[in-house]
Amino acid sequence: MNITISGIWIIALPLTLMVVDIVTGFLGALLHKNLDSSKMRAGYFKKIGEIIMLAMVMLLCVSIGLNKAVGIGTSLYLVITELMSIVENLNSLGVKVPKFLTDILHKADEEVKK
Numbered sequence: 001m002n003i004t005i006s007g008i009w010i011i012a013l014p015l016t017l018m019v020v021d022i023v024t025g026f027l028g029a030l031l032h033k034n035l036d037s038s039k040m041r042a043g044y045f046k047k048i049g050e051i052i053m054l055a056m057v058m059l060l061c062v063s064i065g066l067n068k069a070v071g072i073g074t075s076l077y078l079v080i081t082e083l084m085s086i087v088e089n090l091n092s093l094g095v096k097v098p099k100f101l102t103d104i105l106h107k108a109d110e111e112v113k114k
Helices: 009-031 037-064 068-092 099-113
Strands: none
Touching: 009 037, 009 068, 037 068, 068 099
């Protein structure tokens, strides 16, 4: 797998969504006055683990020629997971997310888990 400008989205999109998830989660915690450093720390460790997983898969794709679909699938899994979390955070902030969007995300989540 060749990581080029055209393929950088495979890495950049999940990482960007992780940042958006952290920000929206933090804003929700501020709004509801339930900031909890242990929850935040656990969330950050999970994010770091996901970044390590993505980096490991991308490294294997580049170094030993692991099928590109594995890298794309890993990225897609992380994108869907982050989008679902962002939607939950937006709901907690009072943002009404259209039902069709949440339905699409849940369906995509089920498909990726298969």
